Every structure is written in structure tokens, then in C-alpha cells.
Amino acid sequence: MLSELAIRNFAIIDDLTIRFSNGMTVMSGETGAGKSIIIQAVNLLLGSRADGRMIRQGHEAAEVEALFLPPAQSPAALAMAANDLPPQEGLHIRRVLSATGPHRIYINGRMATAQLLGELTDQLASIAGQHAHQRLLDENLHLDMLDHYAGLEHDKNLYQQSFTALTRTLRELEGLRQKSLKAEEEADFIAFQINEIQNADPRDHEDTELETLRKRLRHAHTLAQTLSLVVDQLYEGEEAIAGRLSVLHREIEKAASLDATLINAASDAESLALRCEDLAGHLRQYLDGMDMDPAMLDQVEARLHLLSRLKKKYGGSLAAVLAHREGLEKRHKETGSMEERMEALTRHLEAHHRETARLGRILSEKRAESAEKLARAVEQELSDLCMTGTRFRVALLPLEESRNPWLKDGEQASLGENGRETAQFRIAPNVGETENPLSKVASGGELSRTVLALKTILARNEAVSTIIFDEADAGIGGSVAEAVGRKMQSLALTHQVICITHLPQIAKFGHHHFRIAKTVEKGRTRTAIHLLAPEERPRELARMLGGAAISETTLAHARELLQEAHT
Known part of the structure; x- marks a missing residue:
């Protein structure tokens, strides 16, 4: 109070x-x-x-x-x-x-x-x-x-919880269907892109390696001439540096026999001669392994052109191309899993619909019974208030018909947030009059x-x-x-x-x-x-x-x- x-x-x-x-x-x-x-x-x-x-x-x-x-x-x-x-x-x-x-x-x-x-x-x-x-x-x-x-607050709360689960599942299923339709429309295009990248089978940094190879192939003759001259002067010619370093090494060894402080100098001269021989050997191997075939250059050019086209289409770098392919493959797998998810959601939707319809019918039955009792009680109270003969009615009106079959209970009753009906208080204050809305x-x-x-x-x-x-x-x-x-x-x-x-x-x-x-x-x-x-x-x-x-x-x-x- x-x-x-x-x-x-x-x-x-x-x-x-x-x-x-x-x-x-x-x-x-x-x-x-x-x-x-x-x-x-x-x-x-x-x-x-x-x-x-x-x-x-x-x-x-x-x-x-x-x-x-x-x-x-x-x-x-x-x-x-x-x-x-x-x-x-x-x-x-x-x-x-x-x-x-x-x-x-x-x-x-x-x-x-x-x-x-x-x-x-x-x-x-x-x-x-x-x-x-x-x-x-x-x-x-x-x-x-x-x-x-x-x-009926408890009954209504149970119904509303079930109805909320029904509409939430319905929205989720509809969203997944729209996503699935969009995925189906894109499926051929996604498959084409995946095949295009898979057929090319690019490797990360492959373009950088090919650029180096192309440059070497384009200048193969110049490289061969230059390196042949260097090998000749280092080791193979009459006045080759390696031979002259060997002669110098022997002379310094003679001097070291006279002065022990020159032993390290003799060792350094020997190392220079050996390193010269090693360098000449390495360059000779490079020359022996050089590919002078023009067809190889054409293949490299074609491969670089293919990779360049992929980079332009899918992100600007081979790393981006490979990431794009990974994303496409993930989307392709998701499209397959969507069907399973939609089947599971449909089963849940059917269960929620059955429960919501059941609770809605219980609520409607109790409301119909209580509407009659409330009407009689109001009439009695109005009679006490000098409105004898007044007819009062609680009209239970069906909801507007839903176009969505999941929001219907059978052919007639639609399912709404508060049940299958609305209520309207109607009154006929004078005997012989028709009951009309209170307002x-x-x-x-x-x-x-x-x-x-x-x-x-x-x-x-x-x-x-x-x-x-x-x-x-x-x-x-x-x-x-x-x-x-x-x-x-x-x-x-x-x-x-x-x-x-x-x-x-x-x-x-x-x-x-x-x-x-x-x-x-x-x-x-x-x-x-x-x-x-x-x-x-x-x-x-x-x-x-x-x-x-x-x-x-x-x-x-x-x-x-x-x-x-x-x-």
C-alpha cells in the first residue's frame, strides 16, 4: 500500500x-x-x-x-x-x-x-x-x-519462446537459401577460376626466378664470350694468371727459406693460385651448363606471360593468386556444406513449427473459454453500475492470413508473435443494438x-x-x-x-x-x-x-x- x-x-x-x-x-x-x-x-x-x-x-x-x-x-x-x-x-x-x-x-x-x-x-x-x-x-x-x-502469462511466454525460435530458424534458413542461390549462380565462374589457376599451377616467387632465367637466356652469347675470355686468362692461356701465380709462389718460398718472416706471404701466394684455379673451374662448369637453345627462351617468355595474366586478374602478385585460389576452394566446399546445413535447419524448423502450432492451439482454446467468462463477468459488473442489459463481448479475431506456410497452422490460422488471434472488446449498451467495438x-x-x-x-x-x-x-x-x-x-x-x-x-x-x-x-x-x-x-x-x-x-x-x- x-x-x-x-x-x-x-x-x-x-x-x-x-x-x-x-x-x-x-x-x-x-x-x-x-x-x-x-x-x-x-x-x-x-x-x-x-x-x-x-x-x-x-x-x-x-x-x-x-x-x-x-x-x-x-x-x-x-x-x-x-x-x-x-x-x-x-x-x-x-x-x-x-x-x-x-x-x-x-x-x-x-x-x-x-x-x-x-x-x-x-x-x-x-x-x-x-x-x-x-x-x-x-x-x-x-x-x-x-x-x-x-x-495465461506462462502459456503465452511458452508460446512466444517457441515462436521466436521458429522465426529465428526461418530467417536463418532463408538467409542460407539466398546465399546458396547466389553460390549456385557463381558456381560455374568459381569452377572456371579454380581450373584456370590449377592448370597454370603457379609457385610462389616463380615469376622472380623466371625473370632471372629470361635475362640469362637473352644474353647467353655475350655471357659465353665474356666468361670464355675470363677462363682463358685465368687458367688456360699461355700467360694465364693461375700459372703466373704459381711461379710467384715458388719465388716467395725461396725467399722464405732465407727469411722465416716471409712464410705467411708464401702461404698467401699459394692460396691466391688455388683460388684462381677454383674460380676458373666454377666458370667452366657454368659455361658447360649453359643452355643456348632459343626454344627455351620462348618457353620462359610464354610462362611469364601466363603468370602476368593471372596476377592482373587475381591480385597483382603470385602470393595473391594462390590466396585467391585458396579462398575459391573454401567457398566451393562451403557450397557443398550448405545443403547439409539447410537440411538440418529444415528439420529444426519442422519441429519448431509443430511445437508453436501446438502451443498456439492450447492458447487459443484457453482464450476462447476465458473470453466468455470475462464477458459475463463484465456484464455483471456493469449491471451493478446501472448498465443492466448491456452486452459485452471479447471477440477473438484471426490474424491476417500469412503467405508463409511456416507461419500458419493449417489452412486458416496464421501464427503471430502473441498467438493465433487478436482480441477486441465489443459492447452493446442498449437492448436490441448490435455489439460494436468499444471505441x-x-x-x-x-x-x-x-x-x-x-x-x-x-x-x-x-x-x-x-x-x-x-x-x-x-x-x-x-x-x-x-x-x-x-x-x-x-x-x-x-x-x-x-x-x-x-x-x-x-x-x-x-x-x-x-x-x-x-x-x-x-x-x-x-x-x-x-x-x-x-x-x-x-x-x-x-x-x-x-x-x-x-x-x-x-x-x-x-x-x-x-x-x-x-x-
């Missing part, structure tokens, strides 16, 4: 504290006194978006805070325990709106995020005001209301009572302990208002009910009554709230009955209303 609410510098409220109790609490006051601002403050504490424009003029910040006492084992209490907040201490929420900096949230004295606030307050309190009227007219929410009434036939008063009827029914299944009614008296009066007030009083037996109203026929049923008034002090408007004592309530009801001028007759009528409501 909501135990205490404090508001500071919020709109026209400078400093206001309200302490609430169990049962039915009524708030009344003149139009513009600030009743709607109190609802805005509560909405803010339940997680609605903060707006700096709500800060009271002349101030840099506004604060709203509340203490909730969630029942043990309620969703709010369990959420608190899951976030290391002892439920027995209550849930203290404080929001600070800043005109210059970021807005802040505090939960039990600690800074918190909007996400945590939403988790803790999701089923803490329920506000039935203008927003509830809009929700009731939004046909996209009717199915959620039916499922909530029927307690097209309900007047303001009929809509208010339908909201109250649904709130009364759904409250039996809701975990919230606090229900706030704002504008519940829109479009009604007289005996209808009396019926609405009595219904709220009945609801207050199991829930904390807070009602803002202009009608004395509703206000009289309250166990507690606050009067909200707007005053002007020192040139500034401010809102004040006062808990009426039992002896003060007749005057407030008299004001609501007859306005500012209160007569003894009006007061007597007010006392009579209070006596009727609490006997």
Missing part, C-alpha cells in the same frame, strides 16, 4: 505531505486545486518520464517521494529482495527533478536507475485515469487484458464504468495492492455515481483505493477524506491538503452538492448521504 507521499516545489505545490491508510481514500476540491498534480507525482514515482517543466517557478529543483509497504511475497517485495532491498523496511522512492542538471532517482536512500525503478514498481500500484481510458480504447492491448484475466459506441460515462468494471475484475488477479482512480466520475452522476462509489467501496475491502472525485455520491463512500484547496500567499499560488475529521465531512459534501453557498438543507442532505454510505 501507499503509506506516505511528499511533494516539494512541484508545479503549484510548494510543500505537501499526505499520509494514507487502508480502505478507500477520497480526495476532493475545486477544479485547478492541484488534484491532477498529485496523480502526476505518483506516476513519476511509478516510473513515468521526468519533465523539468514541472518544477515550481522560481526553484532549481523539485522533489517527490513516497513510502510504499508492499505485501509479503508480492511481486514488488520479491523484486526488492532480488535487489538486496529488505521488503520489511518498505520501499522508499525519491525522485529529484533538476532545472539545470540530470534528474535523479533514489531508492531506499541509494541512487538508482530508471530500469530498477520500473522493475520494482511494475506491479506496485495501478492508476485508472485518462490513461486507463485510452488503454481501454487501444485494441492492441485487449489481448493482454484477456490473458491477464485468464492467468465506436461507448460514451464518456459508459467508458468510465467499463474501466471500473474491468479494474474490479482484473484486480482479483492483480498483485497490486493500491488502485488510484482519477476521473472515474467522468460523464456520470446521480444514481450511476452512487453505484460507482459503492463498487469502489467494495473493492476497498481487498485493496487500498484512492479516488479523486467531484461527485458527493462517490465521495461519501470513502473511509478517509482529504480536501485539496488552492490558496494565494504572498503573491504565489500554493496547494494545501487537509484530512477531514468526521464532523468536517458533511460541509465538504455540502460544498460538492451545492457550491460555495451552503445551507442547512444541503448540510442535512450531506449528512444523510454519509449515513447511507456507512450503514
